[in-house]
Amino acid sequence: MRRPEAPASTTLHGELVAALRDYIVEGSLADGARVPERLLCERFGISRTPLREALKVLAAEGLIELLPNRGARVRVFSAEDLHELFDVMGGLEALAGRLACERIGDAEVAEIERVHHEMYRHYLRRDLHGYFQCNQEIHGMIVAAAGNATLRATYDSLAGRIRRVRYAANLDKQRDRWGEAMREHEAILDALRRRAGSELSDVLFQHLRNKRKAALRQAEPAEIPE
The missing domain is CATH 1.10.10.10 (Winged helix-like DNA-binding domain superfamily/Winged helix DNA-binding domain)
Incomplete structure (x- = not known):
């Protein structure tokens, strides 16, 4: 119907x-x-x-x-806000990765791999808009694959807060953060293919830590107009 x-x-x-x-x-x-x-x-x-x-x-x-x-x-975040938010998000994604490896099917892995390759094409074209859309989709797919509604709701409630900061972190000019992130996503996909839950958990947590470092370098004190 x-x-x-x-x-x-x-x-x-x-x-x-x-x-x-x-x-x-x-x-x-x-x-x-x-x-x-x-x-x-x-x-x-x-x-x-x-x-x-x-x-x-x-x-x-x-x-x-x-x-x-x-x-x-x-919205403006202080350095302390970013430390706390990225640590919590890192913990949530690490747990999601571990749980996803316990239950994800081949079809779901294949779909994540398809989006990963699309993301890589955007990266080669230096299309940050397209890259970021695929990037966020992959993270969301891993969280969804964990099959834990409480985890998903908690993740969704925080993801929107730092979406802008995660995007800006790719623009870090002190080092090629965008290229680093792409290599980290290769490791994420590799661990997911092998259902290596503990490894994927560690990779995802470090991925968020590295993103936090870049976000803190990008962040500058902003005057908020009254």
Whole structure:
């Protein structure tokens, strides 16, 4: 039986949320900057009502902060925030990797491998947007493969907060963090293929630690306008 199509309004809302998420994650606004509602309405050809509904979703994800009667601004993290968030995310992904190796099937591994190769093609073209989309999909697929709803909910509740920081970490100019991350993903895929749970757990945790180092180098104190 054919599943009913989603209402056009629902589809448009999802597309708007995704477009706004990319706009903010990819650094179009500075840390702590106000979200320019009029500019975004013009950019996406929408009124303020759907824009504000989309901003509520991004606020729930932790990407922006809503200000009482003053719009919204891009969320800013202190160095201590980043230390804590990346450690927790590293722990969650490490656990997910261990659990995934206990239950993942060949078809799921093959799909992760397919996305990995697509990510590598984006890397060779220096297409950070496409690379990052695939990168986040792979991490999400490993978490999903763990088959633990509590783990998945906890991961999802934190992932949105540091999505922008994870993206920016690839731009670290002090070292080729992007290239390092690609090599780490090769190790992730290799351990997953072999169902080496303990090894994959360690690789994922170190992957997040390395990402944290790059994120801290990229982070600069930002003045938050009142």
